[in-house]
Amino acid sequence: MKDFEYYFMMRKEDQAFPMIDLLDQRKEIIKAQLGDPLPRHPVLADYLTGSKDFVTKKIANIMLAMNMEGVRIVPIELSDRKGGYIDDYYCIYVDDNTFEALDKEKSDYKYDEKCDMYFINKYVLDREVLKKIPLNKRLGWRLLEEPGIYLYHKSVVDEIKKLNPTGVEFINIEEYEGMFN
Template identity: 25%
Template sequence: MKYDSQYYILRENHESGAYMLDMAEDSDEGLDHLMSLWSLKNHVLGPGVVEITEGNHAKFQPCDYHETAEQLVSEKFRQVLAPFNLPGVDFYQTNIVNGDKIWSEHYYMHIWNHHKAIHHGRSKIDGTYVDDDFTLEVLSLDENVLDKIPLEKRLVFTLEEKPKFLFHETVVQALREVNLTGLSFQRVDEWSIGSAFE
Protein backbone atom coordinates (compact mmCIF):
# COMPACT_ATOMS: atom_id res chain seq x y z
CA MET A 1 0.00 0.00 0.00
CA LYS A 2 2.97 2.33 0.36
CA TYR A 3 2.79 3.47 -3.28
CA ASP A 4 -0.95 4.17 -3.29
CA SER A 5 -0.34 7.55 -1.66
CA GLN A 6 2.66 8.39 -3.91
CA TYR A 7 1.03 7.95 -7.31
CA TYR A 8 -1.69 9.95 -9.03
CA ILE A 9 -4.00 9.31 -11.97
CA LEU A 10 -4.13 12.10 -14.56
CA ARG A 11 -7.65 13.33 -15.36
CA GLU A 12 -9.22 16.16 -17.30
CA ASN A 13 -11.22 18.78 -15.41
CA HIS A 14 -14.31 20.84 -16.28
CA GLU A 15 -12.29 23.22 -18.53
CA SER A 16 -11.17 20.58 -20.99
CA GLY A 17 -14.12 18.30 -20.25
CA ALA A 18 -16.46 20.83 -21.86
CA TYR A 19 -15.11 19.72 -25.26
CA MET A 20 -14.56 16.47 -27.04
CA LEU A 21 -11.57 16.34 -29.36
CA ASP A 22 -10.87 13.56 -31.82
CA MET A 23 -8.13 12.67 -34.26
CA ALA A 24 -8.93 13.91 -37.75
CA GLU A 25 -8.64 11.86 -40.93
CA ASP A 26 -5.57 13.77 -42.10
CA SER A 27 -3.67 12.94 -38.90
CA ASP A 28 -0.57 10.80 -39.30
CA GLU A 29 -1.68 7.15 -39.43
CA GLY A 30 1.12 6.08 -37.10
CA LEU A 31 -0.70 7.89 -34.28
CA ASP A 32 -3.53 5.36 -34.51
CA HIS A 33 -1.44 3.17 -32.21
CA LEU A 34 -1.02 5.48 -29.20
CA MET A 35 -2.24 2.80 -26.79
CA SER A 36 0.59 0.50 -27.91
CA LEU A 37 3.13 -0.74 -25.40
CA TRP A 38 6.05 0.05 -27.68
CA SER A 39 7.64 3.12 -29.26
CA LEU A 40 6.00 4.64 -32.34
CA LYS A 41 9.02 6.68 -33.42
CA ASN A 42 9.51 4.59 -36.57
CA HIS A 43 5.81 4.78 -37.46
CA VAL A 44 4.94 8.47 -37.01
CA LEU A 45 6.20 10.53 -39.95
CA GLY A 46 4.08 13.66 -39.73
CA PRO A 47 1.99 15.74 -37.34
CA GLY A 48 -1.19 14.69 -35.64
CA VAL A 49 -4.38 16.61 -36.36
CA VAL A 50 -7.20 16.96 -33.85
CA GLU A 51 -10.59 18.57 -34.33
CA ILE A 52 -13.41 19.49 -31.98
CA THR A 53 -16.35 17.11 -32.24
CA GLU A 54 -18.46 18.36 -29.31
CA GLY A 55 -18.66 21.65 -27.42
CA ASN A 56 -19.07 25.32 -28.27
CA HIS A 57 -16.70 25.84 -31.19
CA ALA A 58 -16.95 29.64 -30.92
CA LYS A 59 -15.68 29.70 -27.33
CA PHE A 60 -12.98 27.04 -27.68
CA GLN A 61 -9.48 27.80 -26.43
CA PRO A 62 -7.10 24.87 -25.99
CA CYS A 63 -6.12 23.80 -22.49
CA ASP A 64 -2.77 22.38 -21.43
CA TYR A 65 -4.40 18.96 -21.21
CA HIS A 66 -7.18 17.32 -23.18
CA GLU A 67 -8.21 13.73 -22.68
CA THR A 68 -9.01 12.49 -26.15
CA ALA A 69 -8.87 8.75 -26.78
CA GLU A 70 -5.23 9.47 -25.97
CA GLN A 71 -3.48 12.19 -23.94
CA LEU A 72 -3.06 15.59 -25.62
CA VAL A 73 -0.75 18.05 -23.86
CA SER A 74 0.60 21.54 -24.47
CA GLU A 75 4.19 22.61 -25.01
CA LYS A 76 4.12 24.03 -21.46
CA PHE A 77 3.13 20.60 -20.08
CA ARG A 78 5.84 18.90 -22.18
CA GLN A 79 8.52 21.33 -20.96
CA VAL A 80 7.74 20.50 -17.32
CA LEU A 81 8.31 16.80 -18.01
CA ALA A 82 11.47 17.28 -20.12
CA PRO A 83 13.97 17.57 -17.21
CA PHE A 84 12.81 14.23 -15.79
CA ASN A 85 14.12 12.39 -18.91
CA LEU A 86 11.25 9.95 -18.66
CA PRO A 87 11.91 6.55 -20.23
CA GLY A 88 9.12 5.23 -22.40
CA VAL A 89 7.37 8.59 -22.82
CA ASP A 90 7.29 10.18 -26.28
CA PHE A 91 5.64 13.33 -27.64
CA TYR A 92 4.29 13.81 -31.17
CA GLN A 93 3.50 17.29 -32.45
CA THR A 94 -0.21 17.68 -33.05
CA ASN A 95 -2.29 20.53 -34.46
CA ILE A 96 -5.64 21.40 -32.93
CA VAL A 97 -7.90 22.68 -35.70
CA ASN A 98 -11.09 24.67 -35.18
CA GLY A 99 -12.37 26.10 -38.44
CA ASP A 100 -9.62 28.40 -39.76
CA LYS A 101 -7.77 28.45 -36.41
CA ILE A 102 -4.82 26.15 -35.85
CA TRP A 103 -2.93 25.67 -32.57
CA SER A 104 0.35 23.88 -33.27
CA GLU A 105 2.05 23.79 -29.87
CA HIS A 106 0.38 20.61 -28.67
CA TYR A 107 1.53 17.00 -28.54
CA TYR A 108 0.12 13.55 -28.24
CA MET A 109 1.82 12.02 -25.22
CA HIS A 110 2.54 8.34 -25.76
CA ILE A 111 3.38 6.52 -22.52
CA TRP A 112 4.78 3.12 -23.41
CA ASN A 113 6.65 2.64 -20.14
CA HIS A 114 4.42 0.02 -18.56
CA HIS A 115 4.42 -2.21 -15.50
CA LYS A 116 2.12 -5.02 -14.42
CA ALA A 117 1.59 -3.38 -11.05
CA ILE A 118 -1.99 -3.98 -9.91
CA HIS A 119 -2.10 -5.65 -6.48
CA HIS A 120 -4.58 -8.49 -6.92
CA GLY A 121 -5.45 -8.81 -3.25
CA ARG A 122 -6.23 -5.17 -2.51
CA SER A 123 -7.59 -3.96 -5.85
CA LYS A 124 -11.24 -4.56 -6.72
CA ILE A 125 -12.31 -5.64 -10.17
CA ASP A 126 -15.40 -6.70 -12.05
CA GLY A 127 -14.34 -9.66 -14.17
CA THR A 128 -11.23 -11.79 -14.09
CA TYR A 129 -7.48 -11.22 -14.13
CA VAL A 130 -7.24 -13.98 -16.75
CA ASP A 131 -6.29 -12.23 -20.01
CA ASP A 132 -6.90 -8.91 -18.18
CA ASP A 133 -10.64 -9.23 -18.84
CA PHE A 134 -11.91 -6.91 -16.14
CA THR A 135 -13.10 -3.46 -15.21
CA LEU A 136 -10.98 -1.85 -12.52
CA GLU A 137 -13.15 -0.56 -9.65
CA VAL A 138 -10.60 0.19 -6.91
CA LEU A 139 -6.84 0.33 -7.48
CA SER A 140 -3.96 -0.59 -5.22
CA LEU A 141 -0.38 -0.82 -6.48
CA ASP A 142 1.84 -3.84 -5.88
CA GLU A 143 4.90 -2.83 -3.87
CA ASN A 144 6.59 -6.18 -4.65
CA VAL A 145 6.67 -5.12 -8.31
CA LEU A 146 7.48 -1.43 -7.90
CA ASP A 147 10.20 -1.99 -5.27
CA LYS A 148 12.25 -3.73 -7.96
CA ILE A 149 12.07 -0.78 -10.38
CA PRO A 150 14.31 2.27 -9.81
CA LEU A 151 12.27 5.42 -9.17
CA GLU A 152 13.56 7.19 -12.30
CA LYS A 153 12.11 4.33 -14.40
CA ARG A 154 8.65 4.57 -12.85
CA LEU A 155 8.09 8.32 -12.43
CA VAL A 156 5.46 8.10 -15.16
CA PHE A 157 4.05 4.81 -16.39
CA THR A 158 0.93 3.06 -17.54
CA LEU A 159 -0.50 -0.07 -16.02
CA GLU A 160 0.15 -2.97 -18.37
CA GLU A 161 -3.15 -4.56 -17.36
CA LYS A 162 -5.35 -1.49 -17.92
CA PRO A 163 -4.70 1.91 -19.55
CA LYS A 164 -4.34 4.01 -16.39
CA PHE A 165 -1.61 6.66 -16.58
CA LEU A 166 0.25 7.02 -13.27
CA PHE A 167 2.39 9.97 -12.22
CA HIS A 168 4.70 9.97 -9.20
CA GLU A 169 4.13 12.73 -6.66
CA THR A 170 7.38 14.50 -7.63
CA VAL A 171 6.19 14.88 -11.23
CA VAL A 172 2.71 15.92 -10.09
CA GLN A 173 4.20 18.63 -7.88
CA ALA A 174 6.23 20.02 -10.80
CA LEU A 175 3.13 20.10 -13.01
CA ARG A 176 1.04 21.77 -10.32
CA GLU A 177 3.61 24.52 -9.80
CA VAL A 178 3.11 25.93 -13.31
CA ASN A 179 -0.69 26.25 -13.10
CA LEU A 180 -1.63 24.16 -16.10
CA THR A 181 -5.20 24.24 -17.38
CA GLY A 182 -7.56 21.39 -18.16
CA LEU A 183 -6.21 18.76 -15.79
CA SER A 184 -6.50 17.37 -12.31
CA PHE A 185 -4.84 14.55 -10.44
CA GLN A 186 -6.39 11.98 -8.15
CA ARG A 187 -4.26 10.00 -5.74
CA VAL A 188 -4.47 6.24 -6.28
CA ASP A 189 -5.73 5.58 -2.74
CA GLU A 190 -8.56 8.08 -3.31
CA TRP A 191 -9.54 6.78 -6.74
CA SER A 192 -12.40 4.43 -7.58
CA ILE A 193 -14.43 3.86 -10.71
CA GLY A 194 -17.13 6.15 -9.29
CA SER A 195 -14.71 9.01 -8.65
CA ALA A 196 -14.55 9.71 -12.37
CA PHE A 197 -18.00 11.26 -12.02
CA GLU A 198 -17.22 13.43 -8.99
Protein backbone atom coordinates (compact mmCIF):
# COMPACT_ATOMS: atom_id res chain seq x y z
CA MET A 1 0.00 0.00 0.00
CA LYS A 2 2.74 2.50 0.93
CA ASP A 3 4.27 2.07 -2.52
CA PHE A 4 1.13 3.71 -3.94
CA GLU A 5 0.48 6.34 -1.28
CA TYR A 6 0.55 9.84 -2.75
CA TYR A 7 0.10 13.32 -1.36
CA PHE A 8 -0.22 16.81 -2.71
CA MET A 9 1.13 19.84 -0.95
CA MET A 10 -1.34 22.53 -0.01
CA ARG A 11 -0.81 25.96 1.47
CA LYS A 12 -1.81 26.22 5.11
CA GLU A 13 -4.53 28.76 5.70
CA ASP A 14 -3.46 29.79 9.21
CA GLN A 15 -1.05 32.56 8.18
CA ALA A 16 -0.76 35.31 5.58
CA PHE A 17 1.24 33.25 3.10
CA PRO A 18 1.68 35.04 -0.23
CA MET A 19 1.24 33.45 -3.64
CA ILE A 20 4.08 33.56 -6.17
CA ASP A 21 3.66 34.78 -9.75
CA LEU A 22 6.11 33.53 -12.36
CA LEU A 23 7.35 36.38 -14.55
CA ASP A 24 9.97 34.85 -16.86
CA GLN A 25 10.60 31.10 -17.14
CA ARG A 26 12.92 31.21 -20.16
CA LYS A 27 16.20 31.66 -18.34
CA GLU A 28 18.44 29.57 -16.14
CA ILE A 29 17.13 31.41 -13.07
CA ILE A 30 13.41 32.00 -13.15
CA LYS A 31 12.10 35.46 -12.32
CA ALA A 32 9.12 35.62 -9.97
CA GLN A 33 7.45 38.04 -7.59
CA LEU A 34 5.10 37.93 -4.64
CA GLY A 35 1.64 37.80 -6.19
CA ASP A 36 -1.75 39.42 -5.71
CA PRO A 37 -3.52 39.68 -3.45
CA LEU A 38 -0.47 40.35 -1.33
CA PRO A 39 -1.17 40.01 2.39
CA ARG A 40 -0.52 43.14 4.43
CA HIS A 41 2.18 41.30 6.42
CA PRO A 42 3.25 38.37 4.23
CA VAL A 43 4.71 35.34 5.99
CA LEU A 44 7.44 33.65 3.99
CA ALA A 45 7.16 29.93 4.63
CA ASP A 46 9.08 26.86 3.49
CA TYR A 47 6.28 26.19 1.00
CA LEU A 48 4.52 28.78 -1.13
CA THR A 49 2.23 28.25 -4.07
CA GLY A 50 1.16 29.80 -7.33
CA SER A 51 0.96 28.11 -10.72
CA LYS A 52 3.68 25.75 -9.45
CA ASP A 53 4.96 24.57 -6.07
CA PHE A 54 7.71 26.73 -4.53
CA VAL A 55 9.97 25.59 -1.71
CA THR A 56 12.92 26.82 0.29
CA LYS A 57 16.42 25.51 -0.22
CA LYS A 58 16.16 23.01 2.65
CA ILE A 59 13.18 21.26 1.03
CA ALA A 60 14.73 21.51 -2.44
CA ASN A 61 17.88 19.81 -1.13
CA ILE A 62 15.84 16.90 0.26
CA MET A 63 14.04 16.47 -3.06
CA LEU A 64 17.23 16.71 -5.09
CA ALA A 65 18.90 14.05 -2.94
CA MET A 66 16.04 11.62 -3.66
CA ASN A 67 16.82 11.28 -7.39
CA MET A 68 13.30 12.19 -8.48
CA GLU A 69 13.52 11.38 -12.19
CA GLY A 70 11.49 13.79 -14.35
CA VAL A 71 11.28 16.43 -11.61
CA ARG A 72 13.16 19.69 -12.16
CA ILE A 73 13.96 21.94 -9.22
CA VAL A 74 15.02 25.36 -10.44
CA PRO A 75 16.17 28.39 -8.42
CA ILE A 76 14.02 31.50 -8.69
CA GLU A 77 14.86 35.16 -8.33
CA LEU A 78 11.97 36.21 -6.11
CA SER A 79 11.20 39.93 -6.02
CA ASP A 80 9.65 41.41 -2.90
CA ARG A 81 7.97 44.15 -5.02
CA LYS A 82 10.01 46.89 -3.34
CA GLY A 83 13.12 46.38 -5.43
CA GLY A 84 14.63 43.74 -3.17
CA TYR A 85 15.00 40.00 -3.55
CA ILE A 86 14.18 37.06 -1.33
CA ASP A 87 16.83 34.35 -1.47
CA ASP A 88 16.71 30.58 -1.44
CA TYR A 89 13.41 29.73 -3.13
CA TYR A 90 13.03 27.08 -5.81
CA CYS A 91 10.32 26.19 -8.32
CA ILE A 92 9.29 22.55 -8.77
CA TYR A 93 8.42 21.31 -12.25
CA VAL A 94 6.96 17.82 -12.72
CA ASP A 95 5.46 18.51 -16.13
CA ASP A 96 7.44 15.70 -17.79
CA ASN A 97 5.91 13.18 -15.36
CA THR A 98 2.24 13.18 -16.28
CA PHE A 99 0.44 9.87 -16.07
CA GLU A 100 -3.13 8.79 -16.79
CA ALA A 101 -3.58 6.91 -13.52
CA LEU A 102 -7.09 7.63 -12.25
CA ASP A 103 -8.94 4.38 -11.57
CA LYS A 104 -12.04 5.08 -13.64
CA GLU A 105 -14.00 2.24 -11.99
CA LYS A 106 -13.42 3.23 -8.36
CA SER A 107 -13.17 7.03 -8.57
CA ASP A 108 -16.17 9.33 -8.45
CA TYR A 109 -15.93 11.79 -11.34
CA LYS A 110 -17.65 13.35 -14.32
CA TYR A 111 -15.95 13.92 -17.62
CA ASP A 112 -17.01 16.91 -19.75
CA GLU A 113 -16.22 16.15 -23.38
CA LYS A 114 -16.85 19.74 -24.48
CA CYS A 115 -14.01 21.16 -22.42
CA ASP A 116 -12.04 17.88 -22.12
CA MET A 117 -11.98 18.13 -18.32
CA TYR A 118 -12.55 15.81 -15.40
CA PHE A 119 -14.53 16.96 -12.39
CA ILE A 120 -13.39 14.62 -9.64
CA ASN A 121 -15.12 14.12 -6.28
CA LYS A 122 -13.17 11.08 -5.09
CA TYR A 123 -9.72 10.04 -6.26
CA VAL A 124 -8.62 6.43 -6.49
CA LEU A 125 -5.33 5.78 -8.23
CA ASP A 126 -4.92 2.87 -10.63
CA ARG A 127 -2.23 0.75 -8.99
CA GLU A 128 -1.84 -1.45 -12.08
CA VAL A 129 -0.85 1.60 -14.13
CA LEU A 130 1.50 2.85 -11.40
CA LYS A 131 3.20 -0.57 -11.06
CA LYS A 132 4.44 -0.19 -14.64
CA ILE A 133 6.23 3.09 -13.85
CA PRO A 134 9.58 2.88 -12.02
CA LEU A 135 9.35 4.31 -8.49
CA ASN A 136 12.00 7.01 -9.01
CA LYS A 137 9.92 8.32 -11.96
CA ARG A 138 6.77 8.56 -9.82
CA LEU A 139 8.28 10.15 -6.71
CA GLY A 140 6.84 13.40 -8.08
CA TRP A 141 4.23 13.51 -10.87
CA ARG A 142 0.98 14.94 -12.22
CA LEU A 143 -2.25 13.08 -12.72
CA LEU A 144 -3.31 13.57 -16.36
CA GLU A 145 -6.93 13.80 -15.30
CA GLU A 146 -6.10 16.59 -12.78
CA PRO A 147 -2.92 18.29 -14.10
CA GLY A 148 -3.19 21.28 -11.75
CA ILE A 149 -1.81 19.35 -8.79
CA TYR A 150 1.52 17.66 -8.22
CA LEU A 151 1.59 14.34 -6.41
CA TYR A 152 4.48 13.27 -4.20
CA HIS A 153 5.23 9.75 -3.03
CA LYS A 154 4.96 9.04 0.70
CA SER A 155 8.76 8.58 0.94
CA VAL A 156 9.30 12.16 -0.31
CA VAL A 157 6.66 13.55 2.06
CA ASP A 158 8.14 11.65 5.02
CA GLU A 159 11.59 13.17 4.39
CA ILE A 160 10.16 16.68 4.03
CA LYS A 161 8.12 16.29 7.23
CA LYS A 162 11.34 15.61 9.17
CA LEU A 163 12.24 19.27 8.54
CA ASN A 164 9.02 20.52 10.21
CA PRO A 165 8.32 22.78 7.23
CA THR A 166 6.20 25.88 7.59
CA GLY A 167 3.25 26.86 5.43
CA VAL A 168 2.39 23.40 4.11
CA GLU A 169 -0.14 20.64 4.64
CA PHE A 170 0.23 17.22 3.05
CA ILE A 171 -3.06 15.78 1.82
CA ASN A 172 -3.43 12.11 0.89
CA ILE A 173 -5.13 12.23 -2.50
CA GLU A 174 -7.27 9.15 -1.85
CA GLU A 175 -8.52 10.51 1.48
CA TYR A 176 -9.57 13.85 0.06
CA GLU A 177 -12.91 14.41 -1.63
CA GLY A 178 -14.20 17.15 -3.87
CA MET A 179 -11.47 19.75 -3.64
CA PHE A 180 -10.96 20.57 -7.30
CA ASN A 181 -14.45 20.97 -8.68
